Amino acid sequence: MRISFVVVLAVVIAATLVFWYLRTMTLSFDCGVETLQEVTLPEGKYIATLFERNCGATTPYYRIVILRPAATKLDAEKNEDWVFSVKDRPNIQLRWETAHRLAILSDQSDESATPVKLWKDVEVVQKPPPAH
Numbered sequence: 001m002r003i004s005f006v007v008v009l010a011v012v013i014a015a016t017l018v019f020w021y022l023r024t025m026t027l028s029f030d031c032g033v034e035t036l037q038e039v040t041l042p043e044g045k046y047i048a049t050l051f052e053r054n055c056g057a058t059t060p061y062y063r064i065v066i067l068r069p070a071a072t073k074l075d076a077e078k079n080e081d082w083v084f085s086v087k088d089r090p091n092i093q094l095r096w097e098t099a100h101r102l103a104i105l106s107d108q109s110d111e112s113a114t115p116v117k118l119w120k121d122v123e124v125v126q127k128p129p130p131a132h
Contacts, residue, residue: 031055033076036063039094044070046122048083048094048102051076060087065094065104067119083116083124093129105129 037050047070053062065084068074075081083102086092090108097103101123104110109126116124 031076035074037092037094039096040070041096041099043099045099046070046120047074048096049074050092050094052089061089062087063089063092065092067102067122067124081119082112083119084110084126085112087111091129097125101125103127 032054034052034054035049036052038047040047047068049066049068051064051066051074053064053076063086064076064082066074066076066078066081067083068078068081084092084104084106086106086108088108090106092108093105095103095105100121102125104124104126105128106126107128118124
């Protein structure tokens with residue numbers, strides 16, 4: 001019984017490490033980054049940035065939303081600050097609803113492995129875009 005628990009634990013740990021390695025390699029090697037939209041919180045505390053990541057002909061485009069303190073530069077490699085990620089090139093708009101609430105307007109759902117609902121003191125919500 002003790003051996004099977006150790007084996008299961010080892011498999012879970014190995015699978016977790018492989019998952020994070022593949023996630024990082026899929027989205028974080030030498031890629032082109034183009035900023036599509038940047039919105040600063042009116043109080044000036046945070047900046048939300050929508051950028052497009054292109055890692056070459058054999059990989060898909062990703063559109064990613066990252067949050068950061070206003071006094072810092074954009075670091076697209078800092079994936080712990082990514083709050084939304086989606087494959088391909090859907091239409092996405094960012095809007096600060098309050099000083100503690102960022103709305104991401106998109107028909108596409110977040111494809112992050114662990115969707116972020118709270119970043120520091122900012123609630124992150126996804127909503128459909130307004131009808132035209």
